[in-house]
Every structure is written in structure tokens, then in C-alpha cells.
Amino acid sequence: MSERLWAGVDIGGTKTAVLVSADPPHVIKRVEFATFPAHGPEPAIGQIKSSLRAMFAEMGADGEAIAGIGVSCGSPLDAKRGIIQAPPNLPTWIDIPIVEILGAEFGCPVYLENDANAGALAEHRFGAGKGTRNMVFLTMGTGFGAGIILDGRIYQGTNGNAGEIGHVRLTPDGPIGYHKAGSAEGWVSGGGVAQWAAAIVEEARKAGAASILTDRPAERPVSARDVGLAAENGDRLACRIVEKLGEKLGDALAILVDLLNPERIVIGGLAMRLGNRLLEPARRRLAQEALPHAVAVCEIVPAALGESIGDLAALCIAMDAGARA
Numbered sequence: 001m002s003e004r005l006w007a008g009v010d011i012g013g014t015k016t017a018v019l020v021s022a023d024p025p026h027v028i029k030r031v032e033f034a035t036f037p038a039h040g041p042e043p044a045i046g047q048i049k050s051s052l053r054a055m056f057a058e059m060g061a062d063g064e065a066i067a068g069i070g071v072s073c074g075s076p077l078d079a080k081r082g083i084i085q086a087p088p089n090l091p092t093w094i095d096i097p098i099v100e101i102l103g104a105e106f107g108c109p110v111y112l113e114n115d116a117n118a119g120a121l122a123e124h125r126f127g128a129g130k131g132t133r134n135m136v137f138l139t140m141g142t143g144f145g146a147g148i149i150l151d152g153r154i155y156q157g158t159n160g161n162a163g164e165i166g167h168v169r170l171t172p173d174g175p176i177g178y179h180k181a182g183s184a185e186g187w188v189s190g191g192g193v194a195q196w197a198a199a200i201v202e203e204a205r206k207a208g209a210a211s212i213l214t215d216r217p218a219e220r221p222v223s224a225r226d227v228g229l230a231a232e233n234g235d236r237l238a239c240r241i242v243e244k245l246g247e248k249l250g251d252a253l254a255i256l257v258d259l260l261n262p263e264r265i266v267i268g269g270l271a272m273r274l275g276n277r278l279l280e281p282a283r284r285r286l287a288q289e290a291l292p293h294a295v296a297v298c299e300i301v302p303a304a305l306g307e308s309i310g311d312l313a314a315l316c317i318a319m320d321a322g323a324r325a
Contacts, residue, residue, distance in 0.1 A: 004067040005059070008314025009048055009102075010115075011073040013037055013089025013142065016044055017311055018051040020059070024315045025126050025308075029055045041084075041093045049105050056106075066108040070317025071098055072118040072310060074143065079160045082112045089142060111317050115139060116163055117154050118313035119268055119303070120147025121320070126312055127304035128266045136262050137303070138165070140269035144177065144189040144252075148260065170251050187248040190224035190270060197241050198222050204237050211237035228273050239277070245270075246278045250285025257290040257298050268303040275302060 003022045010017040012035060019030040031051045035044050056066065074087035082099020084090065103110045113121075120137035123129040129137065129149065137147040146163035148155040155162050166185030167178045175195040177185025186192040197213075201222050205214040212230040213222055214237065227245075230238030253265060271278055283300050305312055 003065070005056070005061055005065055006067050006315055006318035007052055007055075007069045008311060008318050009052075009069065009071045010310040010314045011035065011044070011048075011071065011084075011090070012115075012310070013074070013087075016048065017314070018048055018055070019311050019314070020052075020055045021315050024319060025312050027311060027315075029058070030311065031055075035090070037090045037092050039092075041090075041096050045096075045098070045101060049102070052102075052106065066106055068109040068111065068318040068320075069102055069106060070118070070314045070320070071102070071110065071112045072115050072314040072317055073098075073112065075114040075116070075145065075161075075164070077112060077114055077160075079112050079114065079117075079156065082110065084112070111320055113317045113320075114145070114147075114160075115310070115313065116145035116147040117156065118147070118317050119309055120149050120266075121154060121316035122305055122309055122312040123266045123268075123303055124149050124152075125316055127309070128301050129264055132262075132264045134260065134262045135264045135266060136163075136256055136260060138265065138267045138271075140188065140190070140249075140267055140271055142189060142191050144185040144192070146256065150260070165252055165256060168252070168255060170248060184248075184252045188245065188252055193224040193227060193241070193245060193270075194222060197224070197227055200241060201237070209237060211235055213237055224270060228270065231274065231277060242274060242277055243281050246281030247285045249278065250282040251289060253282060253286045253300065254289035257286060257294045261294050262298055264299045264301060266301055266303050268309060271302045272306060 008019045016035045017032045019027050021027050076085045084093045084096040086094045099110045116139045123137050129135040135149045139145050144166035146165045148163050168184050169182050171182035174182035175186035175192045177183045177192045201213045212235045227238050227241050231242045
């Protein structure tokens with residue numbers, strides 16, 4: 001075939017997506033399967049390889065047609081060496097040399113990047129960060145991390161650990177995230193919300209407060225998704241939780257704005273689902289906490305790529321890999 005192909009691999013704790021494109025962001029072929037971290041990395045890696053082989057064979061693509069493969073995965077990882085280092089959602093993936101594995105299999109450039117940096121690349125190229133010079137992309141799902149674009153380029157830091165805003169302590173104690181009580185990830189991630197919202201719901205249940213959340217069986221844990229759905233239905237308790245979540249998000253935004261002076265912060269995950277219900281209290285807290293001149297030039301917006309962001313993030317890594325070849 002004459003056209004060059006990019007392949008993306010988005011590895012998550014729940015599912016893995018494998019896709020191929022000749023003209024990103026358009027996707028030609030895509031498959032998705034459960035990752036099953038408890039089974040170890042070998043079954044998922046086997047499916048990644050077989051899925052890519054099947055796609056390339058169906059398209060009549062040989063090794064020369066593959067411009068690059070991009071792999072997006074949660075931290076910690078060593079992007080320079082191409083090694084996944086047991087991120088929290090993939091605890092059995094201990095020091096997996098995914099770049100070497102896929103490079104040996106397909107004979108093309110392969111590049112690994114953490115999901116926050118990959119999301120920043122995608123939103124900057126195709127989404128809500130398009131046209132900006134300095135922007136921050138925040139993952140706000142199971143974890144909480146930042147991908148940073150400075151002067152139009154991804155900023156990785158000295159050894160690839162830039163952007164770990166989730167590890168920053170917001171309060172002396174509190175919900176645990178990133179193995180640290182009171183961390184931004186403990187307060188602002190979906191996993192963190194599930195911790196501190198449960199206490200609020202239990203207190204409301206004991207007080208006899210009427211709520212969608214207190215009507216649930218006590219033994220069923222409250223998730224961030226439960227809170228979001230209840231808030232969308234106008235549930236007062238859920239709206240109070242989202243308000244508090246927004247304020248804690250605003251505290252984290254203020255740190256980023258004071259340090260980096262970005263023109264736009266793009267927020268994925270919960271911000272896409274909750275919109276201004278979450279972002280308005282975050283903007284208010286940001287205005288209270290950060291330098292006024294820096295706040296004045298910074299927009300806070302939800303990510304634009306929706307559920308396709310993981311796919312496009314992996315493709316952006318692949319395009320970068322192709323450029324490095």
C-alpha cells in the first residue's frame with residue numbers, strides 16, 4: 001500500500017484500545033478489549049500484537065508502511081527507555097519494556113508516553129488547546145495528573161516526572177492519593193472523591209437527609225460517577241459534594257497558574273461530565289488563590305475530544321515517534 005500508517009495503543013487498567021490511522025484524527029480500524037491486570041501483562045500484550053498484526057494484514061501493510069506506534073499508559077513509566085513501571089492501575093506490569101517488545105515485533109519506531117502528556121498532545125493538536133502556546137492538560141479520572149505544553153512543546157522535566165500535580169499536598173491530612181494523605185489526587189481524582197464523599201453521605205444518612213445517594217444500600221460504595229449522576233438530577237447533597245470538589249480543584253489550579261502562567265488549562269474526565277457545575281466553583285477558588293494578572297489570561301475549559309481522547313492521544317505519540325525516525 002502507498003499510504004503511511006500510524007498505530008496507537010491506549011493501555012488502561014480496565015480496557016486497552018488498539019487503532020490505526022493514515023490521516024489522524026480519522027481512525028481507520030479500532031479494537032478494544034479488557035486489560036485484566038490481575039492476569040499479568042502477557043495476555044494483554046499478546047492481544048495488542050495480534051490486533052495490530054491483523055489490522056496491518058487486512059490493510060496490506062508491510063513494515064515500511066508503518067510510520068510509528070504510540071503507546072499511552074498511566075505513570076509511573078520511563079518514557080526515554082520505553083518501560084512501564086507498575087502504575088497503580090496496572091500493578092502487575094512491573095518494568096515492562098513495551099517499546100522494545102513492539103519495536104522487535106513490527107520493526108518501526110515506537111514511543112511511550114504517560115497518559116497526561118499524551119492527552120496534552122491530543123488536546124493541543126486537535127482539541128480545546130488548539131492554537132495555544134502554553135497550556136496544561138489535566139487528567140481527572142481514577143488519578144489526577146498534568147500534561148504541560150510550554151512554548152508549543154511537551155515539557156517532561158529532567159527525567160520525565162514533570163506534571164505530577166496529584167502528588168502535591170493540598171491539606172495536612174485528608175483522603176489518600178499517590179500514597180499521600182491530603183494530596184491533590186486524594187481530593188480531586190475520581191478515586192479520591194469516592195473516599196471523602198462516602199463520609200459525607202454516611203453523615204447525611206445518619207441525619208435522615210433525603211438524597212439519591214443516601215437511598216443507596218449502605219454497603220454499596222459511592223463512586224464519583226454516582227455523585228455526578230445525582231448532581232445532574234439536581235440532588236442537593238450531590239451538588240454540595242461537587243461544589244467542594246470544585247473548590248479543591250481550584251486550589252490545584254491556583255498552584256499551576258502561579259507556577260506556569262498558562263493561557264489555558266484543559267480538564268478531562270470529571271470536568272467533561274460535570275461541566276460548569278464543577279468548573280465554576282473551581283474558577284472562583286482560583287481567582288481567590290492565584291495572582292490576578294495570571295488568572296486574567298488563563299481560561300479553564302473542559303476537554304473537547306470526549307471519549308476519543310485516549311485514541312487520539314496514542315496516535316499523537318505515534319506521530320511523534322514517526323517524526324523521530
